[in-house]
Structures are given as C-alpha cells and as structure tokens.
Amino acid sequence: MTETASYGQFCPVSMAAEILCARWTVVLLREMLCGSTRFNDLRRGLPRMSPTLLSKRLKELELAGVIQSVPTPAGTSEYRLTEAGEELRPIIIGIGTWGQRWVESRLSLRNLDPTLLMWDMRRNLSTDPLPPRRCTIQFLYPELAPTHRNYWLVVESGDVDLCQTDPGFEVDLLVTSSLRTMTSIWMGLSRLDAEVRAGRVHLDGDPAISRAMQQWLKLSVFAQVERRVA
Template structure:
C-alpha cells in the first residue's frame, strides 16, 4: 500500500482531496453507491482503469475508511467492496460535481463508454420523495432507492421488488435531463417520460 500523498495544507478542501482527489477514486465511489460490488464487476464498469490502479485505489479507500472489503457467505463466497458510512457521505459531493459538470457533456463522442446506471445519480437529483423506482432506457435498466438513508442508492437491472414507480424514457430525453436542458417533472408532464405504477410516488409524478 502506497503512503498517502498530501497537499500539506490546513484546509478542509485540501484534506478532502488528499483522500478522494486521485484519478478514479470518485468514480469508484459512484459504482459502490450501488451497494456491494465484486472487483471484477467494478473493473467491468470502469472502462479504462488498469487492474493495478483499481486495486491500489481500493486499498487506499480501505485505509482511509471510505470502503471495506468482506467475503460473501456460501454459495457466493466472493469478496465484495462496499462503502462505509463515511464513504456514503460523498453522495452529495458527487451530485454537486455532476450538476456542475452538466455543461461539459456536449454530444456523446464515439469513444465515450456508457452504462445505463451512470444515469442514476442525475435522475435522483430530479426526483423527490422516497421509494423504489425502476427505470427503463435503451441502454438498459436500473433502479433507484429514493430517500434511502442506508444501503444502496441505486442498482443495475430491474428492481428487486415491485417498484413504487416505473419510468420509461428514450436516450434523447435522458440526455436532455443529465445535460440540464430539461428536468424530470417537465419531461413527465409533456409525455417524454412515461410513468406507470400504483405507488404514491408514481401518482405524485403523474399529478405534478
């Protein structure tokens, strides 16, 4: 494990960057907000990161109290990484960073990788309330745990239980939302996001 580098500045922003300022660290946090993840899954959803760098960042995050590593019970018996309470406190940091970065998105480049669940955090910024939401995109499905104080913020694939609301939207609408050109409620009102479900959250979205 490499020694932690430091800016050696008595400033809370500098201290925070001592922990999460290295390349890939915050994107690992983004992935672990989905709950426990195996190393192989993290590597698959972080295209471009080398195995050495990913392993190093995860060790640093363990050392700094941002993540832990544990072994799943049989029949899984695999090791998974997950965020600590301290690591989960980075959610609003990532949300603010994503909001700030909206103007930089522009058009998707041919070299840009994409995963459906990368749209999860931008969508949670535009949804209020609490409940389980299932989202269907052309790129794939994911689900959101709105208002969750503990555990996963989102997950890949269909919802693990009957969701409070299902959202269906196309790539153009999703791109407009994550680029800050439209918000979720406006897209629901004009029919670009279809909402189904009998939960209170679905009813609130349809009536907004």
C-alpha cells in the first residue's frame, strides 16, 4: 500500500483496494487499457500527474504484478498489462459507466482539461470519413490562455498526431468552441449538430470534412451510457 497504512483485513476487497485505490492508480490503468504504453504517452493522458508520481505508481503496479516493463530495441521501456492487469478491464469500464450514469453533469463539466480532451479525441478519431490525404484540423478554445488555446490534429496515412504548436500545414477545418461545450459534446451530454445550430460551435473550412465531423470525431466510449441524473 502507498499513502495509507494497510487495512489489516484478509478480505479480498480490502487487499485489492490496497493496490488499486491509491490516488491516480485507477486513471493510470484507464490510460493503459486505452492503449498507452510509453511513459510520455501516459503523461499526455495524465497531464496533471507529476512525472515522479507516475514513475512511483508504475513501480508499485509492477511489484503487484499488474503491469510489466518491457525493453524496446531503442533502449527505452514500454509498460504492458499482465493477465492480472487485463482482468481489470471490465472493472475500470464499470467505474466509468457508473460515473457517466450517476455523477451529475455539472460536476463532470467542472473538471475541464483541454490536453486530456484532445488526447482522448486523438486516439478515438476515425480516419475513414476523412479524405485520403493529409488533413489538418485545428481546435480553438478562445477563452483559454494562449498556451492552451490551440490544438491541431494531423491525420496522414491512417495515423493521427496531436500538436500543441502550429505544425505549419494548411488547416482544412477550424473548429472554434468553448472548452466546456466541446467536452459536453465529447461526453455525450450535448449533440454536435445542436451546438452548431445554437452558434456555440463554429466550423470553418472544407465543407465535406465539416459535414462528416460527427463521424470522424466519434465520442467518448462512455457517451452512450444512459444517464440517470439531470
């Protein structure tokens, strides 16, 4: 166990909680279950977690047999889930499903994070509805500080890259919105077409990419969960 002393109980629930309930551990596992294996990718999915604490949690999970460190030909390491780690998938998905269903949306939308939102969009983006050429889609959140206001998704040869500095390519579509509105769309709390009609989302650029936005953007894996709260 990490920050707190052992529960001192033989119950499997308490023993599992000693491994999983330390701060950041569950969301770290969420990132790994979403496919992140490299330290820097994990950091991008956990932008508010310090590198020191991330290293600490990875070591703890490795000692617990939940993950393993695998050396790469480049001399670095990747972190892979073990069989025990993979068995946590329905548990982590279940926690997210519960949160989407029962946590009041105003509480969810109080925790806005542009880096996490864009990283989630990047790994879920569907390239099929986009033209078979390089496409650059810029997201602009005017109310944020200049360093967090602009993001670019660059799609090329089936790969999607996320840039926080201008990649220098011609922008095919500019999406302008408040961070709250785009987060609400991503989480399925509001609809893209409704937000565009209401003037809260502005799309400027290639009409075909604009019309297909809902198809290539997709939504959070939890967006379809039936909500039980207002």
